[in-house]
Amino acid sequence: MTIPYSAVQTGPWAAVAMIAAIVLTSTAGEVLTAGAMKSVGDLDEIRAHSGLKGAIHAVLTCPLFFAGVTFLALSFFSLLFALNHLNLSLVAPASASLTLVTNAVAAKVFLKENVDRRRWTSAVLVCIGVYFLAH
Amino acid sequence: MAYHKLLPRQYMVLALVSLCAPLGDSCLSRGMTSLPAISLAHPATLIAAVFTPWIAVGIALLIGFFASYLTALSWADLTFVLPATALGNVVVALIARFWLNEPISLERWAGIVLITVGVGFVARGPSLTERTAPEASTPAEAGEPALGREQAR
Numbered sequence: 001m002t003i004p005y006s007a008v009q010t011g012p013w014a015a016v017a018m019i020a021a022i023v024l025t026s027t028a029g030e031v032l033t034a035g036a037m038k039s040v041g042d043l044d045e046i047r048a049h050s051g052l053k054g055a056i057h058a059v060l061t062c063p064l065f066f067a068g069v070t071f072l073a074l075s076f077f078s079l080l081f082a083l084n085h086l087n088l089s090l091v092a093p094a095s096a097s098l099t100l101v102t103n104a105v106a107a108k109v110f111l112k113e114n115v116d117r118r119r120w121t122s123a124v125l126v127c128i129g130v131y132f133l134a135h
Numbered sequence: 136m137a138y139h140k141l142l143p144r145q146y147m148v149l150a151l152v153s154l155c156a157p158l159g160d161s162c163l164s165r166g167m168t169s170l171p172a173i174s175l176a177h178p179a180t181l182i183a184a185v186f187t188p189w190i191a192v193g194i195a196l197l198i199g200f201f202a203s204y205l206t207a208l209s210w211a212d213l214t215f216v217l218p219a220t221a222l223g224n225v226v227v228a229l230i231a232r233f234w235l236n237e238p239i240s241l242e243r244w245a246g247i248v249l250i251t252v253g254v255g256f257v258a259r260g261p262s263l264t265e266r267t268a269p270e271a272s273t274p275a276e277a278g279e280p281a282l283g284r285e286q287a288r
């Protein structure tokens with residue numbers, strides 16, 4: 001006799017592990033991708049000069065981009081796995097909220113972005129908002 | 136300090152970032168919840184899930200999100216673009232309520248307001264960190280000129 005998938009209970013630690021996997025891989029992927037796009041330059045301008053092919057070529061010839069995509073792919077499959085066990089209304093806000101904080105820290109440390117008071121305030125407001133959305 | 140004000144087309148790109156991600160996630164959720172539970176012991180079933188209709192549509196939308204996201208990251212800071220993506224959570228909540236029939240409480244409405252205020256807050260600031268000297272080595276390593284950075288200023 002098979003157990004219906006809706007009856008399978010996911011423990012809290014398993015849920016934490018699933019969400020942590022999404023957050024860590026997503027942060028690594030987004031910081032690497034942002035670094036890649038900054039090194040490539042404004043895609044709108046490149047497209048204006050070299051066309052769509054030129055813009056695609058500029059992105060695809062950046063090694064850092066592929067490192068970022070690898071981590072984003074890992075994040076995507078972590079998300080698929082989590083969605084199979086948890087509700088979208090838990091997984092999406094929880095992972096997005098935590099990713100916002102880890103990305104702000106990573107952007108300041110690795111990308112040397114000016115994360116000023118305005119951006120921290122925004123991050124906190126969005127985090128609290130996402131927390132409320134998750135409940 | 137220069138103030139990096141966005142053009143209307145750049146706001147359109149950010150709007151695509153905000154819309155495509157939640158719509159794609161909703162399609163993925165719909166597709167994955169209709170499948171039997173997948174365990175790590177059988178990872179091939181996770182790959183097979185990619186070719187089911189809802190998952191495929193979700194992936195197409197997420198590709199649209201990714202293209203917009205990359206474009207936005209090429210002329211704005213990561214910490215500027217990310218709050219814009221958080222607007223997608225508001226869309227997710229509304230889709231979860233009206234499409235997936237999940238309940239939406241007063242707390243969630245409060246969350247929607249807070250996210251909207253937070254996004255509005257950061258949107259009024261500069262979109263790109265001012266740098267005194269261009270990082271010449273990085274574009275050279277990538278083999279492409281950093282066209283946009285100077286022109287965005």
